[in-house]
Amino acid sequence: MCPGRLIFRTIGATVMTDRIHVAVGVLRDDQSRILITRRAADAHQGGLWEFPGGKVESGETIQSALAREFLEELGTRVLETAPLCEITHDYSDKAVLLDVHWITAWEVEPRGLEGQPLAWVPPDELENFEFPAANQPIIEAIAAQA
Ligand SMILES: Nc1nc2c([nH]c(=O)n2[C@H]2C[C@H](O)[C@@H](COP(=O)(O)OP(=O)(O)OP(=O)(O)O)O2)c(=O)[nH]1
Ligand SMILES: [Mg+2]
Numbered sequence: 001m002c003p004g005r006l007i008f009r010t011i012g013a014t015v016m017t018d019r020i021h022v023a024v025g026v027l028r029d030d031q032s033r034i035l036i037t038r039r040a041a042d043a044h045q046g047g048l049w050e051f052p053g054g055k056v057e058s059g060e061t062i063q064s065a066l067a068r069e070f071l072e073e074l075g076t077r078v079l080e081t082a083p084l085c086e087i088t089h090d091y092s093d094k095a096v097l098l099d100v101h102w103i104t105a106w107e108v109e110p111r112g113l114e115g116q117p118l119a120w121v122p123p124d125e126l127e128n129f130e131f132p133a134a135n136q137p138i139i140e141a142i143a144a145q146a
Helices: 062-074 123-128 133-145
Strands: 005-011 012-028 034-038 052-055 078-090 097-106 119-120
Touching: 005 052, 005 078, 005 119, 012 062, 012 078, 012 133, 034 123, 052 119, 062 119, 078 133, 119 123, 123 133
Parallel strands: 012 097
Antiparallel strands: 005 012, 012 052, 034 119, 078 097
């Protein structure tokens, strides 16, 4: 059985759902500002700010998923990563495992290649932005390590 598989028991029925494995990258510039981007209005958790990343595809490592997502979404080449934290969170419609890594070496200035707004934010100002509920522990982990 897939390790991320959840079983929700309801009265008289068992509903199975898969936990979505998401590679999330926290990119810091040389002034210690953190890159955040805004999710499209029609996406899951739409309109909220996020750390860039996306679903890990079958056969990918976290590092290769991060490299692919940063290239696709931002044009940035990820050269090196380091683990930050892992968050499991159950939304009413989806269950996610956010595998969060610092992007410790990178090249090519990020641009919003999918039309998404970007912001560079000092760690202690992240709390002023609206993120999905799963992100609160990530923001705390960043503040603790920044
Ligand atoms: N990338 C990212 N996803 C997050 C964060 N917080 C959070 O709850 N999520 C959730 C929202 C989504 O359900 C899921 C990631 O999906 P995604 O929309 O980024 O995936 P993707 O880039 O592969 O997009 P797509 O190809 O499916 O359109 O994780 C976050 O900080 N960054
Ligand atoms: Mg994404």
